[in-house]
Amino acid sequence: MVRKNACVLVVEDDSRMLRLEQLTLEKEGYSVTLSQSGEEALEILAETNPSLVLLDIGLPGMDGFTTCQRIREFSQVPVIMVTARDINKDKVRGLEFGADDYITKPFLASELAARVKAALRRSSSGAEATSPSFQCGDLVVDYAKNRISKRGEEVLLSSTEYRLLCYLARNAGRIVTRDQILERIWGEEYLGESHLLHVTIGRLRQKLGDDPKRPRYILTRRGIGYSFATEPVAVPVQAGSSASGY
Ligand code: CA
Numbered sequence: 367m368v369r370k371n372a373c374v375l376v377v378e379d380d381s382r383m384l385r386l387e388q389l390t391l392e393k394e395g396y397s398v399t400l401s402q403s404g405e406e407a408l409e410i411l412a413e414t415n416p417s418l419v420l421l422d423i424g425l426p427g428m429d430g431f432t433t434c435q436r437i438r439e440f441s442q443v444p445v446i447m448v449t450a451r452d453i454n455k456d457k458v459r460g461l462e463f464g465a466d467d468y469i470t471k472p473f474l475a476s477e478l479a480a481r482v483k484a485a486l487r488r489s490s491s492g493a494e495a496t497s498p499s500f501q502c503g504d505l506v507v508d509y510a511k512n513r514i515s516k517r518g519e520e521v522l523l524s525s526t527e528y529r530l531l532c533y534l535a536r537n538a539g540r541i542v543t544r545d546q547i548l549e550r551i552w553g554e555e556y557l558g559e560s561h562l563l564h565v566t567i568g569r570l571r572q573k574l575g576d577d578p579k580r581p582r583y584i585l586t587r588r589g590i591g592y593s594f595a596t597e598p599v600a601v602p603v604q605a606g607s608s609a610s611g612y
Pocket of ligand 1: 378379380422423424425
């Protein structure tokens, strides 16, 4: 269930757009905090604890990409990037900087409401634990503490990355298809949006220190999906292994 009193931090410099987003979200029952710059948004985020950030890319001063990157240095809050027009490059870039989803201007109020609701639903569903922890070599997923560590060092993940990792880890040794992952982690309305998955897997591998060409943990099953290794794959792997690339 999505908390109806969830607070959304909206970051947008265009006051007309800001007002529109505010009205839409308030109509859905969320409380809304407004900010017109990335710098200010970071301060608000550090002081308050919003449930979600709606973040425009085109901002004066620090742009949305950098703001998102800075947010990820200390927070797992779900971030929806607002991109101008249908620029694919921007969508992928936003995801690479740690955003959980994006919405393209111009959008309908109903579309914004649906994206926000879906993101809040995902973040509140958390990761269901079947055992208290999972270990693959030097990588430990502590479900109870929501903590990932590698060689004892904590690895900071966004909420989407964390949920994705937990889902793969819980299915370690089994192949999960791209659509199974998209449906589980993002929701059924995201089926087919495989670039979301590719970029998030790429980011996750990077944080785990996993080389996409020779992954040790998250293995690519070409044309099908991914599987999490039960034991880290020894490096170097033979060239032409089915586990290479993504
Ligand atoms: Ca703007």
